[in-house]
Amino acid sequence: MSDQQVIDEILLGNQSLFRLLVEKYQSMVFTTAMGFVHSKEDAEDLTQDIFVKAWESLSTFKGDAVFSTWLYRITINSCINHVEKKKRNIFLELAEEWMNKLFNSESTAKDSQQQMEETEQDVVIRRAIDSLPVNQRTVFVLSAYDELSQKEIAVIMQRTEGAVEQLLQRAKTNLRKKLALSVGN
Numbered sequence: 517m518s519d520q521q522v523i524d525e526i527l528l529g530n531q532s533l534f535r536l537l538v539e540k541y542q543s544m545v546f547t548t549a550m551g552f553v554h555s556k557e558d559a560e561d562l563t564q565d566i567f568v569k570a571w572e573s574l575s576t577f578k579g580d581a582v583f584s585t586w587l588y589r590i591t592i593n594s595c596i597n598h599v600e601k602k603k604r605n606i607f608l609e610l611a612e613e614w615m616n617k618l619f620n621s622e623s624t625a626k627d628s629q630q631q632m633e634e635t636e637q638d639v640v641i642r643r644a645i646d647s648l649p650v651n652q653r654t655v656f657v658l659s660a661y662d663e664l665s666q667k668e669i670a671v672i673m674q675r676t677e678g679a680v681e682q683l684l685q686r687a688k689t690n691l692r693k694k695l696a697l698s699v700g701n
Contacts, residue, residue, distance in 0.1 A: 551657030552595035
C-alpha cells in the first residue's frame, strides 16, 4: 500500500492505519530532530509532537509532493521552532549534563579527564552547529544526520540543487571557522 493510499484510507475513517506512517517514518523524523536538538529525550518528544501535528494536518496533505517531503517540512519547522524557544536554556542544559558526567563518574581520574575533554568537544561542536544560520543548519543536518542527497534536500526545502549545494558549502566553511577558533582558544 502506497503512502497516498494509506492517507486516503485514513481520511476515509480507517484511522488505525496512521501507525503505518509512524512506523515507516519514525526513524527519519527522530534522526532529523537529533540533528537539531542533540538530546535523545528532546528528539523523542519532538518526534511525538511532529506526528501529532502530521495527524492533525493530514487532511491538508494534497499529494503535490511525496509524503516524506511533507513530513520533513513539518519536522524541520518544528525543530527550528523548538530550538528557538530553548535557545536560552541550551547552555544551562549542556553545563548541567557536563557536570553530571564529571561528578557522577565512577572511573579513574584519567578517565574523568578524557570524559571531560570529550564532553567539551561535544559542546563545542553542538554550539557551532546551533550557531549556523537556519538554512545552513537545516541543510547541514539533512545532509550529515539524515544522509540525504542534495536533490532530496532541494525538494524538501523548495530550493534549487545549486542553492542547496551553496548552503551546504557555506555551512561547512562556517563550521570549520568556528571549530578552528574554538581549538585555537
